Amino acid sequence: MDFNDTPLEAQFRAEVRAWLKANATERHTREDKFGAGLNEDDYLAAARTWQAKKAKAGYAAIAAPKTMGGLGGTPAMQVVYSQEEAKFLVPDCVFEVSLGTALPTVAMWGTPEQKEKYLARAFMGDHIWCQLFSEPSAGSDIGNVRTRAVRDGDDWVVTGQKVWTSGAHFADYGILLARTDWDSPKAKGLTMFIVDMKAEGVDVRPIHQASDEYHFNEVFLNDVRIPDSERLGHEGNGWKVMLSTLMQERFALGSNFSGDLYAQLIGLAQQAEWNGAPAISNATVRAGIADTYIQQFGVDLIVRRGMSAISRGESPGPEMASVKLIGARAFQTGGALAIELGGAEGLIAAQDLGAEWRLPQLLWISAPGARIAGGTDEIQKNTIAERVLGLPGEIRTDRDLPFRELER
Amino acid sequence: MNFDFSEDQRRLQEEVRRVLKDISTSAEVRTVLDGKASYSAKTWQHLADLGALGISIPEAFGGAGLGHLELCLIAEEAGRALTAVPLLSSIYLAAEAIKLGGSATQKAAWLPQLANGEVIATAVLDPRAQTLAEGRRLTIVGGKLSGTIDAVPDGMAASIAVLYVDQRLVIVDLTSADVMRIPRASLDPSRPLAKLTFDGTAAEELSGGDTAAIARRITEGAAVLLAFEQVGGAERALYAARDYALERHAFGRTIGSFQSVKHKLADMFAAIELARAHAYYGAWAMATDAPELARAASAARVAATDAYTFAAEESLHLHGGIGYTWEMDCHIHLRRARWLGQIIGTTHVWRDALAAALIEEAA
Numbered sequence: 001m002d003f004n005d006t007p008l009e010a011q012f013r014a015e016v017r018a019w020l021k022a023n024a025t026e027r028h029t030r031e032d033k034f035g036a037g038l039n040e041d042d043y044l045a046a047a048r049t050w051q052a053k054k055a056k057a058g059y060a061a062i063a064a065p066k067t068m069g070g071l072g073g074t075p076a077m078q079v080v081y082s083q084e085e086a087k088f089l090v091p092d093c094v095f096e097v098s099l100g101t102a103l104p105t106v107a108m109w110g111t112p113e114q115k116e117k118y119l120a121r122a123f124m125g126d127h128i129w130c131q132l133f134s135e136p137s138a139g140s141d142i143g144n145v146r147t148r149a150v151r152d153g154d155d156w157v158v159t160g161q162k163v164w165t166s167g168a169h170f171a172d173y174g175i176l177l178a179r180t181d182w183d184s185p186k187a188k189g190l191t192m193f194i195v196d197m198k199a200e201g202v203d204v205r206p207i208h209q210a211s212d213e214y215h216f217n218e219v220f221l222n223d224v225r226i227p228d229s230e231r232l233g234h235e236g237n238g239w240k241v242m243l244s245t246l247m248q249e250r251f252a253l254g255s256n257f258s259g260d261l262y263a264q265l266i267g268l269a270q271q272a273e274w275n276g277a278p279a280i281s282n283a284t285v286r287a288g289i290a291d292t293y294i295q296q297f298g299v300d301l302i303v304r305r306g307m308s309a310i311s312r313g314e315s316p317g318p319e320m321a322s323v324k325l326i327g328a329r330a331f332q333t334g335g336a337l338a339i340e341l342g343g344a345e346g347l348i349a350a351q352d353l354g355a356e357w358r359l360p361q362l363l364w365i366s367a368p369g370a371r372i373a374g375g376t377d378e379i380q381k382n383t384i385a386e387r388v389l390g391l392p393g394e395i396r397t398d399r400d401l402p403f404r405e406l407e408r
Numbered sequence: 409m410n411f412d413f414s415e416d417q418r419r420l421q422e423e424v425r426r427v428l429k430d431i432s433t434s435a436e437v438r439t440v441l442d443g444k445a446s447y448s449a450k451t452w453q454h455l456a457d458l459g460a461l462g463i464s465i466p467e468a469f470g471g472a473g474l475g476h477l478e479l480c481l482i483a484e485e486a487g488r489a490l491t492a493v494p495l496l497s498s499i500y501l502a503a504e505a506i507k508l509g510g511s512a513t514q515k516a517a518w519l520p521q522l523a524n525g526e527v528i529a530t531a532v533l534d535p536r537a538q539t540l541a542e543g544r545r546l547t548i549v550g551g552k553l554s555g556t557i558d559a560v561p562d563g564m565a566a567s568i569a570v571l572y573v574d575q576r577l578v579i580v581d582l583t584s585a586d587v588m589r590i591p592r593a594s595l596d597p598s599r600p601l602a603k604l605t606f607d608g609t610a611a612e613e614l615s616g617g618d619t620a621a622i623a624r625r626i627t628e629g630a631a632v633l634l635a636f637e638q639v640g641g642a643e644r645a646l647y648a649a650r651d652y653a654l655e656r657h658a659f660g661r662t663i664g665s666f667q668s669v670k671h672k673l674a675d676m677f678a679a680i681e682l683a684r685a686h687a688y689y690g691a692w693a694m695a696t697d698a699p700e701l702a703r704a705a706s707a708a709r710v711a712a713t714d715a716y717t718f719a720a721e722e723s724l725h726l727h728g729g730i731g732y733t734w735e736m737d738c739h740i741h742l743r744r745a746r747w748l749g750q751i752i753g754t755t756h757v758w759r760d761a762l763a764a765a766l767i768e769e770a771a
Contacts, residue, residue, distance in 0.1 A: 001410060001411060001412060001414070002410055004409065005409065262766060263766070266770045283756075286759065290760070290763045291710075293766055294710060298682040298685050301685035301686065302682070302685045309412075322678035322681045322682070325678050378667075378671070380674075381670065381671040381675070382671075385670035385671065390654075391650065391654070391664045391665070
């Protein structure tokens with residue numbers, strides 16, 4: 001048992017670190033952020049430039065085969081790169097969907113022509129991708145997709161509405177799940193397409209989130225023409241293609257849910273006074289710090305177990321579903337405790353109270369979203385119950401009926 | 409990175425699991441639960457024969473000379489099998505304390521007999537565990553131990569005790585005429601307790617080093633080992649509930665198909681995964697003598713106590729009325745979770761220790 005890199009990983013880590021030092025600025029505090037003050041266009045331009053730089057150095061798609069423009073490395077090497085890059089100030093939140101889920105799906109299901117056309121340019125940062133799956137009536141029940149694709153000569157004509165599409169407002173392409181057959185049961189009449197986000201009839205509207213941010217969009221598709229050559233996988237095979245995309249998501253390994261909120265809680269508790277004594281000596285505060293550590297560092301440790309499995313050439317199991325359950329809860333309870341440490345002043349937003357309050361406040365207000373996005377707490381629990389513990393699946397009255405007969 | 413046990417270590421674990429499944433049956437555990445014995449001599453003998461008791465004791469002193477990682481996996485299986493044996497007192501605490509703090513002579517005198525199970529020791533090393541004033545009044549004057557200590561694990565089965573008193577680590581012969589021992593009814597009768605009273609009893613000091621640091625180090629190691637027992641026990645309780653939920657029908661369905669039941673079981677699973685992750689980290693810190701041990705052991709203890717308590721409570725509940733009978737093992741898990749979670753200090757004590765370690769690291 002150890003936390004050491006294999007010789008191959010250690011050598012790769014040294015290479016990556018040297019390259020990052022030569023090409024980016026190191027991060028010094030957790031408040032440091034790339035591109036503070038840049039407007040969105042400039043930020044996106046910087047993100048594309050950085051992606052191109054990575055691609056030239058071979059780091060754009062480390063685990064992808066060389067024949068697809070990747071480095072041909074291992075998933076563990078990808079993890080090593082991400083760990084090192086996190087120590088530097090570089091643009092983020094732009095290419096995650098492209099590299100993490102959309103392009104691996106194209107690589108897995110695309111025709112040779114599609115792979116030739118899309119992969120290399122996306123790795124170079126020329127194209128940003130998004131993922132158009134969820135709909136107003138197809139969230140947890142993703143098989144309930146009602147966006148309609150109708151064959152018309154060599155084209156498909158697509159009409160419908162997608163929602164919670166991250167990055168759609170700046171994406172160039174998307175992978176789109178649509179219904180091509182209304183007489184088959186719900187999971188069987190779906191087909192995946194590649195859609196040009198700049199095509200006529202694609203209308204993107206940002207969603208104003210509860211956190212006062214705008215990361216997600218509604219996407220309206222009005223008679224959007226997609227050539228049949230842009231179909232991804234066979235007609236009627238969309239459910240399978242989508243599952244493979246979601247499997248890729250699991251490889252992201254929930255590392256978004258680790259963090260050091262407990263260390264921030266210590267800093268804040270050292271400034272605060274509760275009942276006339278330093279908050280840091282209050283038993284409730286200390287228990288809260290301990291529990292936040294147990295949850296957050298626990299997530300980190302579970303992820304390391306998953307990474308060890310990857311390192312051995314195995315894949316992490318569905319038990320990774322517990323990561324999001326534990327981690328998102330830690331954001332909610334730990335974030336709330338941080339705010340409580342400030343008492344009445346804790347209600348003052350970070351821009352007026354001080355930079356050290358920004359992350360805890362952001363975690364608190366974004367935790368409800370984290371508990372929903374990428375599979376709600378309830379879906380995660382079903383996954384654990386059914387796939388790990390072998391309990392019966394939910395009773396489904398709609399699974400075998402033709403989709404058009406289902407009640408809306 | 410390989411944050412996992414090796415294949416050899418897993419094979420050892422499998423072997424121990426297989427033996428304990430046959431030996432430490434519910435009937436065997438119940439001989440102790442029902443007060444017919446102070447520990448399961450049969451299980452103890454099998455663990456000794458497997459080399460499990462002396463797994464981390466050096467070969468020169470009659471052990472297998474392997475490390476703490478192997479002992480952690482043995483602990484997990486001992487917890488899973490609800491073993492009614494003095495592993496905590498004799499091996500995790502006493503043998504480890506003698507190994508770390510004893511002279512060559514003391515090691516030669518005691519370790520071989522602890523490794524083969526012929527001598528059973530008890531130990532109380534953490535002054536934070538006993539919290540009632542009546543239960544912790546010990547003093548040493550001129551090498552003589554006097555006073556009372558209560559709730560001593562395996563106090564009747566043991567023939568020697570390792571105690572931490574007045575900054576000193578001492579070994580005491582419990583068979584001496586000036587020691588009075590009274591069995592105490594335990595909330596988990598399969599893990600018995602005793603009250604020990606000393607009246608000028610000869611106490612031999614362990615020779616080596618900073619005794620406070622050794623006592624703390626051994627207690628933290630025991631917290632990690634108990635976390636493995638707790639994870640093993642919690643997993644057993646979870647799968648017992650899962651099996652029952654698949655078998656039991658109500659309202660025309662297996663109760664395991666109800667979402668409230670599924671989600672409860674999933675919550676138990678997640679709590680155990682969290683505890684297991686921290687237990688593994690504790691194992692790593694213990695095996696490598698890492699400076700992170702205080703933090704790792706505290707977190708493992710809290711997460712594993714919470715997980716086993718939750719799993720035991722909910723496993724009994726999911727069994728319904730039948731779960732609330734003496735004949736079912738559900739209450740043994742409930743009792744064992746409580747016992748393991750308090751015998752070396754409650755989660756309140758260890759949560760605070762974890763916070764202290766984190767605050768110290770942040771400074």
